[in-house]
Amino acid sequence: GDSVTQMEGPVTLSEEAFLTINCTYTATGYPSLFWYVQYPGEGLQLLLKATKADDKGSNKGFEATYRKETTSFHLEKGSVQVSDSAVYFCALRSNTGFQKLVFGTGTRLLVSP
């Protein structure tokens, strides 16, 4: 079945450092890919998405490119802030069947001043 694999956390960075959180997926067909973010005590919020190969999703300085050849959707940010500390979830939605969202296990990011 469809699945998403994320790098384990926590990822600990200093403010203004470069961020990469790896995400790879297994799916039939051509899924849509998403990154969601969860701040402490809150539900998940959509951060960015890409619906086809080579698409780049971007929002709030975060970017991710849909790489079909490597089945990856790595999240990057050039300069993190303390306020970026959260848990980040990679997810896919198959374009066949019931089209439910399948999430990775989440990666906690801790940014220190």
Add this chain to the structure above:
Amino acid sequence: DARVTQTPRDKVTEMGQEVTMRCQPILGHNTVFWYRQTMMQGLELLAYFRNRAPLDDSGMPKDRFSAEMPDATLATLKIQPSEPRDSAVYFCASGLGKGLAGGNTGELFFGEGSRLTVL
């Protein structure tokens, strides 16, 4: 500002008691998901509704869990009897699903969650 509303936000109960969690999806959304989040298992999909019909509840323990949508504005998740291993944060999410022909944005809007503690 449209949002998914969940109640209760926090619930502490004793083993064996019935627990009901409620969710009001965003008006106009036709898909509703129930997820359970724990430190050990992460986010687990429990149930998925489209147009109030259950499409997938394979992730839900059938012997004690049940999920329903009595109407388009209310989704419920019930645990009877509850057990300590059910302690988790339960999230409801809603979205727009237009079916295979029309596609959809895929974006889900999450509620703030119901934190359940079973003693």
